[in-house]
Amino acid sequence: MSRFLFLVALVVPVLLAACGGDDAPRRTIGITQTDDACIPQRPVVTPRERITFAVTNDGKKDREVEGIEGMKFEEVLVPSGRTRNIDWTAPSNQGVQKLKCYVPGGSTVIVEVNVIDPKETVTASLIEYSITADKSFVAAGAIRFVGRNTSQSQIHELAILRPKADGSFENLGEVENIAPGKSGDILLDLPVGKYVFACLIAPGEAGSTVDHFKQGMRLDFEVK
Numbered sequence: 043m044s045r046f047l048f049l050v051a052l053v054v055p056v057l058l059a060a061c062g063g064d065d066a067p068r069r070t071i072g073i074t075q076t077d078d079a080c081i082p083q084r085p086v087v088t089p090r091e092r093i094t095f096a097v098t099n100d101g102k103k104d105r106e107v108e109g110i111e112g113m114k115f116e117e118v119l120v121p122s123g124r125t126r127n128i129d130w131t132a133p134s135n136q137g138v139q140k141l142k143c144y145v146p147g148g149s150t151v152i153v154e155v156n157v158i159d160p161k162e163t164v165t166a167s168l169i170e171y172s173i174t175a176d177k178s179f180v181a182a183g184a185i186r187f188v189g190r191n192t193s194q195s196q197i198h199e200l201a202i203l204r205p206k207a208d209g210s211f212e213n214l215g216e217v218e219n220i221a222p223g224k225s226g227d228i229l230l231d232l233p234v235g236k237y238v239f240a241c242l243i244a245p246g247e248a249g250s251t252v253d254h255f256k257q258g259m260r261l262d263f264e265v266k
Contacts, residue, residue, distance in 0.1 A: 068092040068129065069227075073143070073153065075120060077101035080143035080151040082215070086184055086229040087132045087157055098125040103145050113139040113155070132157050156231055160186040164263070166239050168198035168220065171257035173239050179264040182234045188227045191220040197248035198259070202230060203238040211238065219248055232265045239263060 073095055074081045087093055099105050099120040107128075109115030114133075120126045133139070136158050144150035162180040165188040166173050189200030201216035214237075217226035241259035243250050 068094045070094045070096050070127075073097045073107070073141075075099045075101055075105045075107075075143060077103055077145065078149050078151075080107075080141075080153050082153070083151065084154045084156055084231065086160075086231045087155060088159060088229065089132055089134050089136060089157055091132045093130045093132065095128045095130060096125055097128065099123065101145075103148065105143065105145050107141055107143045107153075110140050110142045110152075113141065115139075115141060156184070158184040158231065160184040160229060162186070163188060165190055166200055166261070167192050168200060168241060168259070169193050170196055171241075171252075171254055171259045173200075173241065173259055173261040175239065175261060175263060177263070179266050182232060182265050184229060184231050185265070186227055186229050187217075187239075188225055189217045189220050190225045191222055193222045195222055196250070197221055197243065198241045198254065199243055200226070200228070201240045201242050202228070202232075203240050205236060205238060211240075213242075216242065234265055236262065236264050 071085050071093055097107055097120050099122050102122055104119060104121050106117055106119050108117035115130055118126055118128055139155040139157060141153040143153055161183040163186045164175055164177050164180055166175045167190050169192045187202060191198045198220050199216055199218045202214045203211040204214055205211055215228050215230055217228050220226050239261040241254040243254045245251055245253060
């Protein structure tokens with residue numbers, strides 16, 4: 043091998059690693075389509091974050107999803123009962139990117155992808171059967187929630203719940219199936235209010251025989 047080719051062979055892998063490459067990790071954001079809705083309608087990402095949108099069509103009609111108003115996201119058809127995984131990289135500037143989620147010739151829903159740097163990070167530690175956090179309150183705005191499973195044997199998850207007037211909860215987002223010793227995170231843009239960390243694994247899920255929430259895996263926290 044010539045000296046030139048030898049140097050190229052050394053330099054190219056380094057450059058690919060520095061640039062991240064196509065194998066760099068991506069965070070998955072699920073979008074669920076029905077015949078008249080797309081949920082969530084306002085996911086949060088960070089600038090330049092690599093995302094995979096897992097778009098699931100639970101409706102009876104085929105739906106499409108595409109970027110509008112400058113969002114670089116090609117049109118994708120999602121047949122009824124199917125899921126499509128679409129890779130996307132957030133722009134470097136903060137702001138709102140818009141996804142059009144629609145039935146051709148029918149209903150349309152706009153999903154606003156909020157590109158923003160988080161103001162706060164909260165780490166919640168999960169173990170049988172309790173949750174502790176490094177902060178009891180945070181400032182309103184974009185917040186990164188990290189779920190750290192400190193268990194040696196059980197799978198846990200971290201859900202962010204908002205209490206409702208009737209005593210039920212609205213699930214704003216969750217990190218599912220965090221393996222023992224592993225972590226996962228989620229970004230949310232939250233207003234002032236009271237919230238609950240919770241593990242929602244029920245009997246029969248992730249090998250569990252008990253309801254983790256009912257066993258005490260919940261923790262109140264506040265956004266001020």
